[in-house]
Amino acid sequence: MDSKKSVFRFKQFKCSHVASSMKIGVDAVLLGAWADVNRAKSILDVGTGCGVIALMCAQRNPEANILAIDIDINSVKEASLNFMESQWRNRLNAELMNYMYLKDKKYDLIISNPPFFNSGVKDFSSARMVARHDSSLSPLLLLTKAKELLLHDGIVTMIVPFDRKTEVNNHAGREGFILSRCCEVKGNYNALPKRIMLEYRLNHNGPCLNEEMVIEQEPGTYTESYRQLCSDFYLAF
Template sequence: MRKPFRFKQFEILQDKTAMKVGTDGVLLGAWTCYENVKSVLDIGTGTGLISLMIAQRNSSATILSLEIEKNAFDQALENFENSIWKKRLEIKNTALQDFKTKKKFDLIISNPPFYTTTFKNEDEKRALARHSESLPYSVLLKNCAELLSENGICSFIIPYSEETNFIKIAKNYKLYPKRITQVKGNKKTPLKRSLLEFSFQELKIEISELIIEIERHKYTEDYINIVKDFYLKM
């Protein structure tokens, strides 16, 4: 029997793909701004989690998702078809590098692959999904700049250790940080992730910190406020 991961307004089947529902994807989908957004591009959608989260938060936007790995593509398509927002969701089985369109998007969102070690995971599907060689930051950001509407934003979650380099690469394509939230597991652990929002406008950057847990399975109020519309037990 297939057991989905249940959220408040949708379910995620994840038995066909190596990439399961995780904190990174949920955080990005919940943190990202969606006001004044009519068109969304989700790069590397995996199970379709982030696209479904944006569909829940924005009642009118059309969302196009890209997924290179065939099993993940099939899984996301199934998850979209099972959702109440299926008419606003579309998915293509393609790499970003091969995606061609004249359309511009108000929001581009991606939880990009980020393993930088030379040792790929034994599970090739997981390696393809997470290993940064499959989508280098420079390729990701160049394409985002070409596909983003004039007043649009793009949002990412990356390792905190990559933040400075990522911002530097983005600047090459005239994408400037607008909002940054640096994430740590608890008060005593080092910063682990960076949530980044970019636009074509150079503005004063809004920087904040998010701590996920007070102690094991006891979550901070800030974290609960971000994800409570999605997780069943929040």
């Protein structure tokens, strides 16, 4: 990141995150690196923020066209600028749009780092509070709407707090989704899982692939598996 901490530099792109509702964090980069994008020709990034996940998907899949949407105008403006400065500008599009109102087009992959904070408070004083609060887009709403927007063999993938795993899985089952892959995320080997990445399909016959990602083997020293997962992105790796 540069000295002003407003631009995050990756190996193949840079991403300004000064105006958007949420800054770039570990969760977004983990999901962007972990998601199965290989066969996706059309990708929908829901709640794109500054566009980092969409940019990662564009880097990983040279054939994918990506629509990145957000309900925050400053996020959309910043994502658009980040897309225009990337080498994949012709395949990336950011739009001010509410996910729940999307229709017509269907996607191979729907990906999201959805809001995770549920306090019951409805008086939001900042764009960041809206971005963090799941009343604007909960993991459950993401799944419910995804049924309408996924192609036959499509995937919906997200990262959520680990303590919401059962809630999200139960809702996914009620909506007809099958968990095809998941990855528990731990800060270190002795820590409890903090996040979980989930991949769902409407059509899946095989078992669920269960994975674990530990970020640090000791303070300041990243595990080899984490370095490998993010090696195409972080400059330090």
